[in-house]
Amino acid sequence: MASPRSPPVERLELSVHNLTHPTLGRVVVFQEMRVNQQCSTFHCVAVPAIVQAVNEDETVNLWVFGFSEVSLFQSAKQGSGPCEWDWSDVSSSSI
Numbered sequence: 001m002a003s004p005r006s007p008p009v010e011r012l013e014l015s016v017h018n019l020t021h022p023t024l025g026r027v028v029v030f031q032e033m034r035v036n037q038q039c040s041t042f043h044c045v046a047v048p049a050i051v052q053a054v055n056e057d058e059t060v061n062l063w064v065f066g067f068s069e070v071s072l073f074q075s076a077k078q079g080s081g082p083c084e085w086d087w088s089d090v091s092s093s094s095i
Contacts, residue, residue, distance in 0.1 A: 022060050026051045028085045030064050030073065044082050049073070060085065
């Protein structure tokens with residue numbers, strides 16, 4: 001008697017688009033603006049963030065995990081400047 005056939009296995013299709021475009025729940029690095037109270041200057045600090053939504057213009061809404069609070073930042077652009085996000089070392093090394 002022949003053994004019963006198992007159902008076909010669904011394949012997960014990975015594409016460059018999925019790996020290089022933000023998606024819901026991805027961990028990224030956000031460049032948060034900080035003020036130095038003593039000399040009234042600004043500087044950026046890299047903090048973790050999670051993509052909460054991807055907007056039609058390819059900006060993202062992020063839950064940003066700062067040193068003292070969690071906040072929602074809307075319409076962040078990808079980049080390395082102030083108030084911008086980029087892939088974390090963990091995300092880029094696992095691609």
